[in-house]
Amino acid sequence: ALVDFWAPWCGPCRMVGPVVESLASEYAGRVVVAKVNVDEDQKSAMRFRVMSIPTVLVFKDGEVVETLVGAQGRDAYVRALERHL
Numbered sequence: 001a002l003v004d005f006w007a008p009w010c011g012p013c014r015m016v017g018p019v020v021e022s023l024a025s026e027y028a029g030r031v032v033v034a035k036v037n038v039d040e041d042q043k044s045a046m047r048f049r050v051m052s053i054p055t056v057l058v059f060k061d062g063e064v065v066e067t068l069v070g071a072q073g074r075d076a077y078v079r080a081l082e083r084h085l
Contacts, residue, residue: 001031001032001033001034001058001059002020002023002027002031002032002033002034002056002057002058002059002077002080002081003033003034003035003036003048003056003057003059004016004017004020004033004034004035004036004054004055004056005036005038005044005045005048005050005053005054005055005056005057006035006036006037006038006053006054007037007038007039007053008037008039010053010054012053012054012070012071013053013054013071015071016054016056016071016072017035019074019077020033020035020056020077021033022074023074023077023078023081027081030085031081031085038050038053048064051069052069052070054069054070054071055067055068055069056068056072056077056080058080058081058084060084065083065084066080066083066084068080
């Protein structure tokens, strides 16, 4: 799974959003992609120790296996997913 922690007021988050959405389409059926608005779900952000946004977590078998903090290029997210498929 790939989870994007974001907020609507965050400029870099708005840049990452379309990338995450395209990955959801591209990896449909192989990867679950979710977005967590940290303003609406502070408990999840605290649980996964998200200190700045955007933060993208990659999960495998229920465990965080990759953390990407800050706006990254599409290739960084693809590499993170491919390493764990």
